[in-house]
Amino acid sequence: MTDKSERENVQEEFDEAVTMTAGELEKWLDTDESKSVGQKDGGGESVGHHSGRRIVEILRTKKADLSDDDVAHMKKVVGYVHRHLAQRPDGDVTDTAWRYSLMNWGNDPEKKKKK
Numbered sequence: 863m864t865d866k867s868e869r870e871n872v873q874e875e876f877d878e879a880v881t882m883t884a885g886e887l888e889k890w891l892d893t894d895e896s897k898s899v900g901q902k903d904g905g906g907e908s909v910g911h912h913s914g915r916r917i918v919e920i921l922r923t924k925k926a927d928l929s930d931d932d933v934a935h936m937k938k939v940v941g942y943v944h945r946h947l948a949q950r951p952d953g954d955v956t957d958t959a960w961r962y963s964l965m966n967w968g969n970d971p972e973k974k975k976k977k
Contacts, residue, residue, distance in 0.1 A: 869933055873925060876936040879943040880968035884921035887914055890965050899962040910966035913939065917968045943969045 882890065890896050891914045900908025917939060920932050928936075946964050955961045956972060964971055 869928075872933050872937050872940065873928075875940040876920075879940045880917060880921070881970050881973050882965065882968050884918045886970075887921070887965075887968050888918050891915060891918070895962050896966055899959045900966060908966070910942075910963055913942075914966045914968060921968075939967055942967050947971065 880887075891911060896911060896914070897908075900910040902908050913935070916935055920928065920936060923932065943964065946960070946967070947969070949960070950971070951958065951960055961971055
């Protein structure tokens with residue numbers, strides 16, 4: 863069982879890293895741009911695209927009902943988003959694979975998070 867304060871920290875970091883709503887992410891995952899990026903492990907769906915579907919489920923789950931497995935995935939998402947943001951390319955990133963990959967993980971770097 864994950865310690866409560868660690869769980870709260872992960873949830874906080876996840877909430878900061880994921881800037882898209884469940885609806886926005888679900889709609890994005892249906893686009894050709896979303897499906898065009900990411901590492902595919904032998905199958906048709908990329909790791910990030912699969913992660914995006916999992917993030918939609920997590921966003922639609924009450925925090926109190928999140929499993930340890932959900933929290934572990936949230937931690938993975940935070941790590942990916944932080945690493946990927948640190949690799950931001952120069953110039954306009956609007957139509958780049960870099961942005962599309964991040965969006966598959968729930969982070970749109972062009973979007974300002976509403977508090």
